[in-house]
Amino acid sequence: xxxxxxxxxxxxxxxxxxxxxxxxxxxxxxxxxxxxxxxxxxxxxxxxxxxxxxxxxxxxxxxxxxxxxxxxxxxxxxxxxxxxxxxxxxxxxxxxxxxxxxxxxxxxxxxxxxxxxxxxxxxxxxxxxxxxxxxxxxxxxxxxxxxxxxxxxxxxxxxxxxxxxxxxxxxxxxxxxxxxxxxxxxxxxxxxxxxxxxxxxxxxxxxxxxxxxxxxx
Amino acid sequence: xxxxxxxxxxxxxxxxxxxxxxxxxxxxxxxxxxxxxxxxxxxxxxxxxxxxxxxxxxxxxxxxxxxxxxxxxxxxxxxxxxxxxxxxxxxxxxxxxxxxxxxxxxxxxxxxxxxxxxxxxxxxxxxxxxxxxxxxxxxxxxxxxxxxxxxxxxxxxxxxxxxxxxxxxxxxxxxxxxxxxxxxxxxxxxxxxxxxxxxxxxxxxxxxxxxxxxxxxxxxxxxxxxxxxxxxxxxxxxxxxxxxxxxxxxxxxxxxxxxxxxxxxxxxxxxxxxxxxxxxxxxxxxxxxxxxxxxxxxxxxxxxxxxxxxxxxxxxxxxxxxxxxxxxxxxxxxxxxxxxxxxxxxxxxxxxxxxxxxxxxxxxxxxxxxxxxxxxxxxxxxxxxxxxxxxxxxxxxxxxxxxxxxxxxxxxxxxxxxxxxxxxxxxxxxxxxxxxxxxxxxxxxxxxxxxxxxxxxxxxxxx
Numbered sequence: 001x002x003x004x005x006x007x008x009x010x011x012x013x014x015x016x017x018x019x020x021x022x023x024x025x026x027x028x029x030x031x032x033x034x035x036x037x038x039x040x041x042x043x044x045x046x047x048x049x050x051x052x053x054x055x056x057x058x059x060x061x062x063x064x065x066x067x068x069x070x071x072x073x074x075x076x077x078x079x080x081x082x083x084x085x086x087x088x089x090x091x092x093x094x095x096x097x098x099x100x101x102x103x104x105x106x107x108x109x110x111x112x113x114x115x116x117x118x119x120x121x122x123x124x125x126x127x128x129x130x131x132x133x134x135x136x137x138x139x140x141x142x143x144x145x146x147x148x149x150x151x152x153x154x155x156x157x158x159x160x161x162x163x164x165x166x167x168x169x170x171x172x173x174x175x176x177x178x179x180x181x182x183x184x185x186x187x188x189x190x191x192x193x194x195x196x197x198x199x200x201x202x203x204x205x206x207x208x209x210x211x212x213x214x215x216x217x
Numbered sequence: 218x219x220x221x222x223x224x225x226x227x228x229x230x231x232x233x234x235x236x237x238x239x240x241x242x243x244x245x246x247x248x249x250x251x252x253x254x255x256x257x258x259x260x261x262x263x264x265x266x267x268x269x270x271x272x273x274x275x276x277x278x279x280x281x282x283x284x285x286x287x288x289x290x291x292x293x294x295x296x297x298x299x300x301x302x303x304x305x306x307x308x309x310x311x312x313x314x315x316x317x318x319x320x321x322x323x324x325x326x327x328x329x330x331x332x333x334x335x336x337x338x339x340x341x342x343x344x345x346x347x348x349x350x351x352x353x354x355x356x357x358x359x360x361x362x363x364x365x366x367x368x369x370x371x372x373x374x375x376x377x378x379x380x381x382x383x384x385x386x387x388x389x390x391x392x393x394x395x396x397x398x399x400x401x402x403x404x405x406x407x408x409x410x411x412x413x414x415x416x417x418x419x420x421x422x423x424x425x426x427x428x429x430x431x432x433x434x435x436x437x438x439x440x441x442x443x444x445x446x447x448x449x450x451x452x453x454x455x456x457x458x459x460x461x462x463x464x465x466x467x468x469x470x471x472x473x474x475x476x477x478x479x480x481x482x483x484x485x486x487x488x489x490x491x492x493x494x495x496x497x498x499x500x501x502x503x504x505x506x507x508x509x510x511x512x513x514x515x516x517x518x519x520x521x522x523x524x525x526x527x528x529x530x531x532x533x534x535x536x537x538x539x540x541x542x543x544x545x546x547x548x549x550x551x552x553x554x555x556x557x558x559x560x561x562x563x564x565x566x567x568x569x570x571x572x573x574x575x576x577x578x579x580x581x582x583x584x585x586x587x588x589x590x591x592x593x594x595x596x597x598x599x600x601x602x603x604x605x606x607x608x609x610x611x612x613x614x615x616x617x618x619x620x621x622x623x624x625x626x627x628x629x630x631x632x633x634x635x636x637x638x639x640x641x642x643x644x645x646x647x648x649x650x651x652x653x654x655x656x657x658x659x660x661x662x663x664x665x666x667x668x669x670x671x672x673x674x675x676x677x678x679x680x
Contacts, residue, residue, distance in 0.1 A: 067662065068636065075320050
């Protein structure tokens, strides 16, 4: 370890500052692990060590700048507005509007983006008995690359026109194509059937274009 | 790595890596436009009157930031549904910003009060430079470009407050496009240029002008207008920003009533920088004369002053004619601006429509009288207070209290504590939805920051 020689620049030199800081510690033995310390045991300079004026100013000025800028952090909520998690039920169709093995496309919950279009499917009897219900609704955004999928009544599947992903109409599970590789359910729209009226009740917006692992109900 | 950056070994000795990086960057910035401007960071308090121009620019920058954020939600779309009577208007999006978005009302407040501050600072800057003779001695280009930026600033502010499409904005739009149409010969073209085929086009045009076209033209002219030496006074700049926010907290910007074409509208005033013109229009004289010729006379007088006053004298006393002319102009601006808010009789408030029409003889008589009185008064004041010949004017020295080290340390720590307290308060205000209190407290925090930076520079310099 090199021996200490007082810096020609005096009090502002780094070594001196370090040592001064050390000497302000009450317990010298636990005051950092720098080798310089041992050489200074007992060699307390006569000048009373304290934080230099410039260091004090730098710390205070920096802290003040941070404190002045801090309240603007709330502007984040302005830039990224929160998205609502539940919505007012919307009447989307009457039962007789959607014949068996047909579908109907509706907007929910917003009309600002095509990814908010969904399809209401009136399942044919065999699929309906598998699914345990007559009407199902899924978001139309493919979980692969967000093209809009459709219900194909001739083959009773949900198909994506971009890369050939195929979903099961009963629960939205991908059975073929790139979406099957991803293996997540097409987001479903919760429905409420009141007499003849079919209402869209809720959808998890975070799942749109991404899918979920739980499937309907 | 440092040596690869091209710094010679002798220079890099004993410097921290951060300092070396800053040096390296500084040397490379020599190749860019930024080094053409010389910024001075004053080491002690200097009068803000000397750098009102840079303060105006700082507020312009604040307007740019707050305006850009407002653009995220503002929608310049106007649709009148004639079947249902429903009006889709930019007012709805402004209302969303104001009422539904976190920090939206604060941003509107900052944008509105900063616009007032910019007009005020620009006018103050102009008159300060005028009275200190800074339009002559090769400053002519700076002066003329300054006047142009000043006019653009007012038009920019005008297009801004129209974009809300509240009752007040609609009133200003109506007057503005009627004035454009009253232009001789090219009136119909000027009208179409401004309004397109109707209100929806007009709002879209005003929007384009407000957010892009005029700011770009202003920045281009500013490149000519900026002198090479600029004073960047962080304490005063942050205090100006703080004061804007405090005023925003105390006098929050209003949304006004939504403009509905089928509804009645009450009397609404234009913004204060247009009430002078509004008062002239209210006299009922020819529209083009009131809205363009008379304001232009005022502008042209100021524009040609540097080419008439070619003496090398700078002090107000040594060029009494131009000082008196400036004071007369200032008095007339003040009078007409106040009268715009008042009834036909200057001494009573405006509360009914019949009070709007001002008698032109009384109005212009008063304006001319006030101008002449201010002009004569300046001469009389100079005569009465003339220093005896041969003496040099002495400057008053303000007593300066010098703080001891312990005192300023205590003040700095107290200010920091104050800032912490106000940060806690403002976060509370934000959580509880006290929008005005929030802005007020942020402003107070900024003023405390400015004060602290001022103490910083005193402390860093004193022994």
